[in-house]
Structure formats: C-alpha cells, structure tokens
Amino acid sequence: MPLTRSAGAALLALALASVAVPASASSTAAAADDVHYVALGDSYASGTGAGSYSDVACTRSRNAYPALWAGANDPASFSFAACGGAKIPDVVSSQVGELDQDTTLVSLSIGGNDSGFASTMLSCQYSTQSACERALATAGEYVVNELPGELDSLYATVRARAPHAEVVVVGYPHLYKEGGLCIGGLGSAKRTAVNRGSDLLNATIAGRAAAAGFTFVDGRPAFAGHEICTSDAWISGTNVHPTAEGHESGYLPAFGAAVSGN
Known part of the structure; x- marks a missing residue:
C-alpha cells in the first residue's frame, strides 16, 4: 500500500497527541537503589559519535x-545493551535477553536503521534532490506499512520479558535546522525533506509506544535549536549523531523527566 497524505497526517496527529517532555527538566534524582535499568536500542542510544x-x-x-x-542515579543494576547499527531483529536476538522479572526500567530507541537511515542519508548527502526525495519516499512506505507491526511485536516481547518495568521509548531529533544557508551541509529543500521523514518515523514510534502503554520521549523538542547548521549544534554534521553534549x-x-519520580 503506498504512503498516502492521510496516512501521514494521521501518524503526525499521534505524535502531537503524545505527552511532551520538557528538555529542561532535571535529570538527576535521589539514589535509585531499587531500580534495575536496562538500556536497549541502536546508535542513538549507544552513543555513537559521543566518544x-x-x-x-x-x-x-x-x-x-x-x-x-x-x-547520576546509582541504580541497583544497569545493563547497557544498546548497540550501534542495531535493527529490531538485533534487539530481539541480542539485547532483550538482559530483561527479566526484576527489571524495573527500560529505555529503548529503535526503528531508524530498519527504515534505511544510513542509505537514505547517503542519497540526500551525495545525490540530487529528486534522489533524496525518492529515498525518503521508499523509507516512508516502510515506516507506514511495515514498521508498526514490527514495533508491536518488539514491544510485546519487551513487556513479556520485563512485566513490571517502566518502558521509556526515546524518539529521534530533527537533524537539521531548516531555512537559510548551511555552509558545507545540505541545501534547504533537502534539510526540510529529511526532517519531514523524521516526523513520520517519530509519529509511528509514538503511536505504537502509546498502544503498548509505554512512555514516549520526543527527541525533537529536546534538541530544538541545536540541530546541524545551528551555531550550537548538538548533532555532528559528520556522522549525523548526537554529540556528547547532545546526550548530556x-x-x-x-x-x-520521563522516568517516574523525576
């Protein structure tokens, strides 16, 4: 089924309906000596580019x-299973094994690689506007038609393996500042197209997270004003991943702010 304007609008409505989390909220709390935390996901969770x-x-x-x-919070246990390059099948085969009945907190960032993030960015960085838009359209069809079911299956697995955990699904930021010049970067039309692709991906993730009863953290407001091409970018223009400052x-x-009690 091809991606339709109405499907995209519906997904964006889901994102707008999700609970916004203020980026300025305090990230520290009292020692969480009863928290058993497992971090799952891809390069945006593992810290690729953060050194x-x-x-x-x-x-x-x-x-x-x-x-x-x-x-900062000193949990009773912490398992850092996220891995750069991971897709949903990798999380299922190599990461969810860290979850168990005692797990109380899970963070998860996944879906970008499944939708062809790397190849799409290469098309947009090194090919024409039309090639960039074709790559984004192909990714968009996957995001609308296939990704929801794959996320539902993954989220069900996470819930089954960690039935008592609070699960926080972390979305992706806009990569680029829109409008104006971006010396050495993408043209304005490409930057806008890439960000619209991010909107569609985040809308899908937010919708399926809500359906699973998980909390969704929107990365777009968290990085607003610090995208590539801004004067204080928290995303690297070289590897298009958050820097150490972006994570912090x-x-x-x-x-x-999304974790209960903070």
Whole structure:
C-alpha cells in the first residue's frame, strides 16, 4: 500500500497527541537503589559519535544518556545493551535477553536503521534532490506499512520479558535546522525533506509506544535549536549523531523527566 497524505497526517496527529517532555527538566534524582535499568536500542542510544567508548564494536559511550543517567542515579543494576547499527531483529536476538522479572526500567530507541537511515542519508548527502526525495519516499512506505507491526511485536516481547518495568521509548531529533544557508551541509529543500521523514518515523514510534502503554520521549523538542547548521549544534554534521553534549543536554534531561519520580 503506498504512503498516502492521510496516512501521514494521521501518524503526525499521534505524535502531537503524545505527552511532551520538557528538555529542561532535571535529570538527576535521589539514589535509585531499587531500580534495575536496562538500556536497549541502536546508535542513538549507544552513543555513537559521543566518544569515550566502553565497547568500540557497539560504540557504547560513557557519554551516552543511559550511562549518564545510571551514573547520576546509582541504580541497583544497569545493563547497557544498546548497540550501534542495531535493527529490531538485533534487539530481539541480542539485547532483550538482559530483561527479566526484576527489571524495573527500560529505555529503548529503535526503528531508524530498519527504515534505511544510513542509505537514505547517503542519497540526500551525495545525490540530487529528486534522489533524496525518492529515498525518503521508499523509507516512508516502510515506516507506514511495515514498521508498526514490527514495533508491536518488539514491544510485546519487551513487556513479556520485563512485566513490571517502566518502558521509556526515546524518539529521534530533527537533524537539521531548516531555512537559510548551511555552509558545507545540505541545501534547504533537502534539510526540510529529511526532517519531514523524521516526523513520520517519530509519529509511528509514538503511536505504537502509546498502544503498548509505554512512555514516549520526543527527541525533537529536546534538541530544538541545536540541530546541524545551528551555531550550537548538538548533532555532528559528520556522522549525523548526537554529540556528547547532545546526550548530556538534550537526551538526558528529557529521559530523566520521563522516568517516574523525576
């Protein structure tokens, strides 16, 4: 089924209906000595691009928001399973095994790689506007028609393995500032198209998270004003991933505000 204007609008409505989490909220809390925290997901959770890696193969960074939250809150246990490049099947096969009956908190960021993030960005960075838009349209069809069912299945697995956990699903930021010049970056039309693709992806994730009874953290307001092409970017223009500052000042406060009791 092709992506339709009405389908896109419906998904965006889901995103707008989700609870917004203020990026300025405090990320620290009293010692969480009864919290058993597991961090799942892809490179946006593992901290690719944030440096100070504890696991180079998975680009797990000590500067990533899961590690920062654990360091600030001292949970009873912390398992950092997120891995750069992960797709939904990888989370199922290699990450959810960290969950159990004792898990009380789960963070999860996934879906970008499944929708072809890397190849789409290459098309937009190095090909024409029309090629960029075709790549985004192909990704959009997957996001509308296939990703919802795959997320439903994953979320059901997470809930089954961690029945008592609070699950926080973390979305993706807009990558680019829209409008104006971006020296050495994408043209204005491409930047807008990429951000619209992010809107559709986030809307799908937000909708399925809500259906599963999970909390959705929107990465777009968390990084607003700090996208690529801004004067204080928290996303690297080289690898299009959050920097260490992006994790500390963007994702961490938003995640911390979403966790019960913060």
